[in-house]
Amino acid sequence: MLDTANTTDQLEQHRQEFPGINNKLYFNFGGQGPLPRAALEAIIDTHKYLQHHGPFSTKVNAWLQQKTEFLRQNIAAELGVIPETIALTENVTVSCNIALWGINWQAGDEILLTDCEHPGVIATVQEIARRFGVKISTCPIQQTLNEGDPVSVIAQALQTNTRVLVLSHVLWNTGQVLPLAEIVQLCHENSVYVLVDGAQSVGCLPLNLSELQADFYAFTGHKWWCGPAGVGGLYIRPQFLRNYSRLLSDGAVSILRLTANRVTRKPMVDALK
Numbered sequence: 034m035l036d037t038a039n040t041t042d043q044l045e046q047h048r049q050e051f052p053g054i055n056n057k058l059y060f061n062f063g064g065q066g067p068l069p070r071a072a073l074e075a076i077i078d079t080h081k082y083l084q085h086h087g088p089f090s091t092k093v094n095a096w097l098q099q100k101t102e103f104l105r106q107n108i109a110a111e112l113g114v115i116p117e118t119i120a121l122t123e124n125v126t127v128s129c130n131i132a133l134w135g136i137n138w139q140a141g142d143e144i145l146l147t148d149c150e151h152p153g154v155i156a157t158v159q160e161i162a163r164r165f166g167v168k169i170s171t172c173p174i175q176q177t178l179n180e181g182d183p184v185s186v187i188a189q190a191l192q193t194n195t196r197v198l199v200l201s202h203v204l205w206n207t208g209q210v211l212p213l214a215e216i217v218q219l220c221h222e223n224s225v226y227v228l229v230d231g232a233q234s235v236g237c238l239p240l241n242l243s244e245l246q247a248d249f250y251a252f253t254g255h256k257w258w259c260g261p262a263g264v265g266g267l268y269i270r271p272q273f274l275r276n277y278s279r280l281l282s283d284g285a286v287s288i289l290r291l292t293a294n295r296v297t298r299k300p301m302v303d304a305l306k
């Protein structure tokens with residue numbers, strides 16, 4: 034039998050950890066989740082530490098690398114993957130850009146979208162199409178909200194030149210949860226890569242990306258995970274990393290190198306040798 038009183042007490046205790054919802058009911062986690070008190074305090078403590086020891090000092094750089102790796106390991110554990118497959122980014126749009134621009138596009142390739150994708154990824158796809166002569170097609174997923182089979186709709190839309198399917202796990206405009214495992218299996222049987230926009234799924238649904246087998250899974254921390262804005266990530270399937278190699282500069286300090294085994298951060302001077 035459900036202990037209603039105990040459940041209510043626990044809920045109230047959790048609510049006290051979120052200053053932004055002490056006096057209101059909050060329903061916009063799909064836009065941005067409120068920060069818990071612990072996250073706010075961690076952000077403040079981090080800035081104090083940086084300024085106390087010098088934001089560009091050797092001690093701070095080592096400390097930041099340790100904290101970053103700790104974050105990456107925890108994200109990987111939450112998503113059911115190894116840390117070497119996770120790259121930290123700013124948000125889903127940046128993650129989708131990294132994934133899409135790293136593909137060796139050929140004129141005549143096709144990118145298949147659903148009709149429920151976010152404008153951020155649509156803009157990226159349009160620019161890739163303009164630069165490389167890639168075709169864009171859209172399949173009508175929204176009509177399957179109350180009836181119909183999303184897998185069948187996608188199967189009918191796949192062509193011999195379809196290179197990548199870009200879709201959301203949870204649709205941002207309707208909330209529909211797509212049967213991702215079945216869709217990924219269908220695409221891989223047709224030699225099509227799958228890039229997943231996980232903005233509305235990570236933190237909302239239990240996930241094991243190793244089992245789902247999507248080639249790319251982009252996510253953010255500021256929605257259902259209730260983290261700060263500017264923290265997101267990209268999962269790249271290990272099998273895909275063998276054919277994916279790019280350098281991403283984040284300024285004069287370091288370069289991220291995507292290799293066949295892991296995502297690593299190297300000093301700029303060493304990375305350019």
